[in-house]
Amino acid sequence: MRIVSLVPSITETLFDLGLMTDEIVGRTKFCIHPKDYVDKIEIIGGTKNLNIDKIKSLKPDFIIANKEENIREQVEELMKDFKVLVTNIETLEDNYYLLKQLGHLFGKEEKAQFFNLKTYEAFDNQKSEKRLKVAYLIWKNPYMTVGGDTFISRILEELGFENLFNNQKRYPEIQLEDLKEADLIFLSSEPFPFKEKHIEEIQEVCKNQKIKIVDGEAFSWYGTHIAKCGEYYRVLSEDL
Structure with missing residues (x-):
């Protein structure tokens, strides 16, 4: 094929x-x-x-x-x-059925089941002890975040975080002032490649928030990718 x-x-x-x-x-x-x-x-x-x-x-x-x-x-x-x-793909359940479907289509059912099990293991016991409010930024000029109906938001929830913009749709534009209610600000490595210099810029306005650059692939790449992110999630959770 x-x-x-x-x-x-x-x-x-x-x-x-x-x-x-x-x-x-x-x-x-x-x-x-x-x-x-x-x-x-x-x-x-x-x-x-x-x-x-x-x-x-x-x-x-x-x-x-x-x-x-x-x-x-x-x-x-x-x-x-x-x-x-x-x-x-909007949820982990969607991801489960995607792998199952692809496994069936291409005669790879056993491999698909393996990665589905690894995906659920990746989120096992990775939840933060305190449900921290997170603002997850994906773009700059203008600043853009993720709403509650996105795959990224669902991954945040699975890790025990609360998306500050959970009541909004898709990828809304925001101002830095809107981030002041967050406990944490995650700057994604993609699609906009946030760097350390951007932390300094945002910290000038958001003085009380912890700001961290995160691996965008670990939050937005579905399929088998998230099955391989268990250690990353564990280290992230412990660091916070």
């Missing part, structure tokens, strides 16, 4: 399940894991600017997309010629 993945975390998942480079024939430029394998695969654009002609030239049997990460019109264009699976 020839597969094109339009989603970074799904590309990683397919390899983790045991598929190889002769089966995964196309990926986006943001599909960076596992590096030794993805470097051998044809790039078909970015998640939101797919090269439709290039995808067609690869003659895939199957394309995997995501409701949030890909542009609807581009996915619908591909659906005219190819079989496309559109995923929508």
Whole structure:
């Protein structure tokens, strides 16, 4: 089977399940894991600017997309010629069924079950002793955070945190003054690459909050990735 993945975390998942480079024939430029394998695969654009002609030239049997990460019109264009699976992952339960579905589709049920068990182990006993309010920033200029209906927010909850902006939708723009009710401010390493200098800038306004740069992949990459983040979650929880 020839597969094109339009989603970074799904590309990683397919390899983790045991598929190889002769089966995964196309990926986006943001599909960076596992590096030794993805470097051998044809790039078909970015998640939101797919090269439709290039995808067609690869003659895939199957394309995997995501409701949030890909542009609807581009996915619908591909659906005219190819079989496309559109995923929508908002909760750990969604993630469980995604792995189960992919395992069934590609005959990798045992591997899928393994990663599902590892995912639940990753969140076992990782909850903070005190339910701290967290503001999770994903962008600068303007500052943007995550609402309660996002996968990132669900991961925060699974780790025992409370999303300060839980009552808002998707990815609202905010002002630094809005962060003063938080106990913690997490600066994600992606999609905006927050650095130590940004901590200093935000600390000038948010003087009483603890600010920490966190691994964005550990909070936003679904599929098999979060199954491998148990140690990261443990260290993060202990540090806080």
